[in-house]
Amino acid sequence: MVRFLIKGVLRDRSRSLLSFLIIGGCVTLTVFLRGFFVGFLDDMLRQSAVLLTGHVKVTTRAYAEEADLLPNDLAILEVDSLLTVLSAEYPDLFWSPRITFAGLLDIPDENGETRTQSPMMGIAVDLLSEDTRQPELWDLAPKITRGRLPREPDEVLLGEEFASRLEVEPGETATFIGATMHGGFTTYNFRVAGMVSLGVSGIGDYFILADLEGARQALDMEGTASEIFGFYKDMYYDDPAAVALTAGFNRIHKRADDAYSPFMQALRDQNQMGQIVDIAQIEMWVIILIFMTVVTIVLWNLGLMSGLRRYGEFGMRLAMGETQGHVFRTTLGESAVIGLGASVVGTAVGLLLTYLVQEVGIDYSSMMEGYDFPMTLVMRAKVTPDCWFIGFIPGVFATMLGTILAGRGIYKRQLSQLFKELELEA
């Protein structure tokens, strides 16, 4: 009997194949949409994490309070010992000290006189150690527009816009003029290794990216750092985990009586990122829910229609002596098989698509020309664990719901009524 029914499912293209394609398509869309949203959010958070916030960030308590002023006099002093503690306590994360500094950048001519000069903002991260992940995180190599990556501590990268404004070329000297962490006046000669375009508009105008050791020399900050950024090793920001981790750290290390005691903040605690995360999460679920509702209604209708279309067949089967329960169950079984099969295929296609967009990305910079948009211009999706099952909700659940609603007709209608419909069908 089951074989007989499966034969029917396989042969009745208009019933099975069409349903299969529609269900599969809806499932694919659902999966992709979910992956796409997560990827979008993830991209946004990753950008923020790499540039500004880390997944978590450690500073001194005093530095955190005045972070806007880049108060390097409040920097973390014993960075190496703190790093040892952090690495031991939180093996899921890796830690990267950085110095954020500001001052003037002076481009001298051949006589050493000022050719051009401009205020600047510098970020110094570990670009040169063997095991550093910073160049990878910043994705520097493809973003170099001229010159090359720094190879020595005193080599820096300039934002492309900044360099153009200063009319400076790779290989030239750029002199930093500013204050040491102890408040003394200092100048330091950096060499321009190259120019970088980070793909984040607005940030390139005053920006230099230096090596941590170079900045330490320039600012007299040996062994110290403004901040220590922590990143989850898989670079996926897990908000609840980061918040819990932060609370745990602060309970142990932060001390009210010591302004220099270390203090940890999660990504969400900084720059209103928390709000952005929350809103994005809610928006994402609202959109996915709306979409899933629409898909569910479509599939429900499909189930309903293919059920109604078969009343003639049902009538005949009942006349042959099949019980209503059996007709109902087998019809439900058929739709479960189709829904499940289509969900599996649809999920596979959806995952594949998501994966492709995750790996390759959709470059939409051309669409965004003329907009000042502080965001990457390549859209990426992300395959998350829930992508594996989210499509089954509309795919199986809605299809079967449709069938159940349609199938109620088998019970509710008088048998003889089914026959009237059967006669009309001819």
Added chain:
Amino acid sequence: MDDNHIVEIRELVKRYPVGGGHFTALRDVTTDVVVGEFTGLVGPSGSGKTTLLNIIGGLDAPSEGSVTVLDMPLGGKNHKELAHLRREGIGFIFQTFNLLPVYTVFENVEFPLLLMGMNGEDRRSAVNQALEWVDLMDKVKSRPAQLSGGECQRVAIARAIVKKPKLIIADEPTANLDAENSHNVMGLMVNLNRELSTSFMFATHDEKVMGYLTRIIHLIDGRIDEDEQVSKPKYREGK
């Protein structure tokens, strides 16, 4: 119930709710059908023929009175018990054939046996025998869409008789067939009636069908107007 009776109907009334009140489709119907009878319900449109056949087939419930089919009183029976009665004891033939389009001729005829849970080997021989009866052995693998109307109705007959039911109910079986096919199909049913003593109950307007009946029950306005035994049916040779 008389051993000889395949259907017993006593004071049957069928009312359909219509609007606020109801419409009486059958009233005070009392009759018996004897094993081996080739009975037709004849009467104008709306006289209750289909209603009566549906009630006998357990597809519709009486409003009053009692109906006993194949020793089973239908009153108070649930859907499952009625389905069992149809599955084991009654074959249906419809005006519109109602074959399953995605299945082959063989599979369409096989279907009732699958419902009965018969094993594969018995099924195959029963289906082949039924298809031989209706002379469709060369179409076993065809789909209904590839058959003529007459052939479709012969498949439907094979499907009805494959389980060798005691009673076959046929509502206007020739209404969609031309004269030649009608005679052909009726001839087949007469043969089955003779060889297997299968009882047949028809509803019909068709003069050709009437020419084969051994008994004609005339219905008018839901009432039996006349119950006529036909000793020499026009088209039926022999007895």
